[in-house]
Amino acid sequence: xxxxxxAKPVQAPVIALDxxxxxxxLADVLAAADMAAERYPKLRFRLHGPQDRIAAxxxxxPRLAAAAETVHTDEVVxxxxxxxxxxxxxxxxxxxxxIQSVKDGAAHAAVSAGNTGALMALSLVSLRxxxxxDRPALAALLPTLKNDSVVLDLGxxxxxxxxxLVQFSIMGAAFARTVLxxxxxxxxxxxxxxxxxxxxxxxxxxxxxxxxxxLPMVFEGxxxxxxxxxxxxDVIVTDGFSGNIALKTAxxxxxxxxxxxxxxxxxxxxxxxxYFLSRGALRALRAHLDPNAHNxxxxxxxxxLVVKSHGSANIRGLANAIGVAHDLVVDNVSExxxxxxxxxxxxxPHTPLESTVAEA
Amino acid sequence: xxxxxxAKPVQAPVIALDxxxxxxxLADVLAAADMAAERYPKLRFRLHGPQDRIAAxxxxxPRLAAAAETVHTDEVVxxxxxxxxxxxxxxxxxxxxxIQSVKDGAAHAAVSAGNTGALMALSLVSLRxxxxxDRPALAALLPTLKNDSVVLDLGxxxxxxxxxLVQFSIMGAAFARTVLxxxxxxxxxxxxxxxxxxxxxxxxxxxxxxxxxxLPMVFEGxxxxxxxxxxxxDVIVTDGFSGNIALKTAxxxxxxxxxxxxxxxxxxxxxxxxYFLSRGALRALRAHLDPNAHNxxxxxxxxxLVVKSHGSANIRGLANAIGVAHDLVVDNVSExxxxxxxxxxxxxPHTPLESTVAEA
Numbered sequence: 001x002x003x004x005x006x007a008k009p010v011q012a013p014v015i016a017l018d019x020x021x022x023x024x025x026l027a028d029v030l031a032a033a034d035m036a037a038e039r040y041p042k043l044r045f046r047l048h049g050p051q052d053r054i055a056a057x058x059x060x061x062p063r064l065a066a067a068a069e070t071v072h073t074d075e076v077v078x079x080x081x082x083x084x085x086x087x088x089x090x091x092x093x094x095x096x097x098x099i100q101s102v103k104d105g106a107a108h109a110a111v112s113a114g115n116t117g118a119l120m121a122l123s124l125v126s127l128r129x130x131x132x133x134d135r136p137a138l139a140a141l142l143p144t145l146k147n148d149s150v151v152l153d154l155g156x157x158x159x160x161x162x163x164x165l166v167q168f169s170i171m172g173a174a175f176a177r178t179v180l181x182x183x184x185x186x187x188x189x190x191x192x193x194x195x196x197x198x199x200x201x202x203x204x205x206x207x208x209x210x211x212x213x214x215l216p217m218v219f220e221g222x223x224x225x226x227x228x229x230x231x232x233x234d235v236i237v238t239d240g241f242s243g244n245i246a247l248k249t250a251x252x253x254x255x256x257x258x259x260x261x262x263x264x265x266x267x268x269x270x271x272x273x274x275y276f277l278s279r280g281a282l283r284a285l286r287a288h289l290d291p292n293a294h295n296x297x298x299x300x301x302x303x304x305l306v307v308k309s310h311g312s313a314n315i316r317g318l319a320n321a322i323g324v325a326h327d328l329v330v331d332n333v334s335e336x337x338x339x340x341x342x343x344x345x346x347x348x349p350h351t352p353l354e355s356t357v358a359e360a
Numbered sequence: 361x362x363x364x365x366x367a368k369p370v371q372a373p374v375i376a377l378d379x380x381x382x383x384x385x386l387a388d389v390l391a392a393a394d395m396a397a398e399r400y401p402k403l404r405f406r407l408h409g410p411q412d413r414i415a416a417x418x419x420x421x422p423r424l425a426a427a428a429e430t431v432h433t434d435e436v437v438x439x440x441x442x443x444x445x446x447x448x449x450x451x452x453x454x455x456x457x458x459i460q461s462v463k464d465g466a467a468h469a470a471v472s473a474g475n476t477g478a479l480m481a482l483s484l485v486s487l488r489x490x491x492x493x494d495r496p497a498l499a500a501l502l503p504t505l506k507n508d509s510v511v512l513d514l515g516x517x518x519x520x521x522x523x524x525l526v527q528f529s530i531m532g533a534a535f536a537r538t539v540l541x542x543x544x545x546x547x548x549x550x551x552x553x554x555x556x557x558x559x560x561x562x563x564x565x566x567x568x569x570x571x572x573x574x575l576p577m578v579f580e581g582x583x584x585x586x587x588x589x590x591x592x593x594d595v596i597v598t599d600g601f602s603g604n605i606a607l608k609t610a611x612x613x614x615x616x617x618x619x620x621x622x623x624x625x626x627x628x629x630x631x632x633x634x635y636f637l638s639r640g641a642l643r644a645l646r647a648h649l650d651p652n653a654h655n656x657x658x659x660x661x662x663x664x665l666v667v668k669s670h671g672s673a674n675i676r677g678l679a680n681a682i683g684v685a686h687d688l689v690v691d692n693v694s695e696x697x698x699x700x701x702x703x704x705x706x707x708x709p710h711t712p713l714e715s716t717v718a719e720a
């Protein structure tokens with residue numbers, strides 16, 4: 001029997017927004033918030049940034065103005081700041097204050113397009129990991145041939161032990177249930193082979209543990225890098241080093257192929273005509289792979305939600321990241337994760353893990 | 361001043377060929393050998409496999425017949441065999457005997473399209489690592505927007521320490537000098553950021569060591585996964601876990617994008633016409649990304665060369681793998697690696713590494 005979670009939905013979600021993060025600039029961040037406010041009429045905002053400039057934009061955005069309060073600060077975490085520098089401004093910068101709003105209970109989630117390293121450090125220090133979680137993980141959606149898949153960790157932890165991987169699996173499944181709307185997401189560990197013998201000890205032990213307990217997921221064992229794009233699993237779990245490498249390699253290869261494709265179409269007037277005739281379908285292909293459609297990486301496992309928007313996201317991409325935060329808050333994903341973790345630790349095998357591995 | 365290697369070229373290269381490995385079947389493997397014999401008239405072969413079937417094929421391939429001797433065996437390492445099972449047939453299977461030919465000095469390199477795990481285990485046990493190398497690495501070429509890049513390790517070692525990464529860099533540079541024809545290849549360590557602070561201790565220390573000694577390469581520091589496809593570095597060095605994930609993710613993403621592209625072109629008669637007009641250029645794109653054009657992963661760092669052809673390679677792909685073996689033998693890459701290692705260990709800093717890292 002699978003333990004079902006019964007987390008109560010949050011009725012009036014509040015998002016703390018770092019209006020100074022990322023390359024887009026304050027006006028675009030607020031335009032994105034306005035777009036999200038249109039999509040989710042119950043959503044409320046705490047806007048962290050310079051009051052005068054925010055007020056000037058809000059004068060043009062009455063819908064957002066009605067849903068927002070401004071918390072003034074002139075201080076900013078720069079893209080080049082080291083985490084240690086960001087931590088010194090944890091209570092005074094727009095990013096730090098957005099996270100502080102979550103900590104204080106004034107907001108349910110923080111959204112920032114700023115410096116990832118700084119955001120992770122500030123979030124971890126301010127919010128701390130939830131009970132049962134040793135380290136947070138950064139999770140995001142990746143396009144596949146079928147539906148999107150969740151991948152985590154994408155770089156919060158360069159090295160992971162067995163317990164981390166199990167916790168990431170539980171968090172990733174909860175995330176997929178909310179964001180992908182799945183009842184029992186298929187979860188797999190990223191590995192260098194699909195056979196039980198492959199991979200590090202940590203991965204083999206994590207697989208044995210995940211097989212041993214009935215969780216609200218279908219545990220599919222191992223998946224290799226070339227299967228990520230196929231969409232046959234919903235959640236792909238790995239350490240932050242491999243996850244970051246996989247995500248960025250996928251990004252880079254996508255650009256490589258589309259770059260070569262553009263070269264191919266430019267090669268003669270015949271291929272240019274071919275491009276012209278196919279452009280509608282090619283636009284759909286681009287839309288399918290568009291990072292803005294998959295924007296919003298979530299730091300899971302803390303006492304409060306933090307969503308990282310891609311630094312180069314456009315207004316629609318930023319609005320999507322805010323949408324991800326909205327959905328996770330309304331669905332009370334933190335509460336679901338806490339319940340799944342409690343269920344797991346009540347049911348996990350108490351025999352030494354070696355014997356579990358041997359039996360598998 | 362950079363130490364230059366002076367390895368003497370090998371005049372009469374001999375390849376030991378496992379004619380039973382891979383999905384292609386004996387006839388295709390021999391057709392590929394014949395194609396390589398045409399390309400490299402000095403190349404000689406030792407064909408390991410069933411004598412009668414080989415003789416029947418050679419009757420149709422006089423050029424190969426004139427360049428080959430057959431060493432009979434009926435035993436085969438299966439694709440499903442575990443390394444331990446393969447090791448039990450290390451002196452009787454076609455794969456094991458091909459490697460044994462290299463060990464005995466009867467051939468300069470072994471080529472097999474069989475089971476990778478078995479090939480690595482048999483090679484390591486038979487040939488042992490060369491002086492100065494703790495672990496062998498599997499290296500291969502990857503297509504980029506510019507020239508191909510070398511990536512290693514692709515799965516021989518799931519975990520690597522600082523010394524392994526430095527040794528892989530030296531081996532990868534020697535490989536690139538031969539296979540890519542570069543004088544001073546640009547070498548970078550795969551990492552999750554380009555800043556000095558990012559990544560594991562092993563990677564940071566390896567970077568400090570590579571910066572400290574003038575080697576026949578340009579050390580470029582760190583490279584992220586999304587840069588692999590750009591072709592701005594020639595050699596990308598990483599542990600076997602991340603390398604395998606990166607390689608397979610690149611493969612999978614390539615298939616994802618080309619799969620979506622095929623869907624896009626099928627979507628209407630207009631796009632089908634567009635495809636028809638562009639098909640020449642699209643064929644060139646496919647050729648650029650064709651795994652058969654990049655076939656031939658090399659196990660470097662052993663006392664003898666072993667080349668792994670992709671199990672699903674076609675005749676041309678197999679011939680390319682034999683060509684890689686030919687080039688490495690003629691260029692005496694093992695001797696070059698040995699000289700580079702000796703130069704490195706004579707010049708490496710003897711101050712504690714911590715201080716080197718701190719200075720960097």
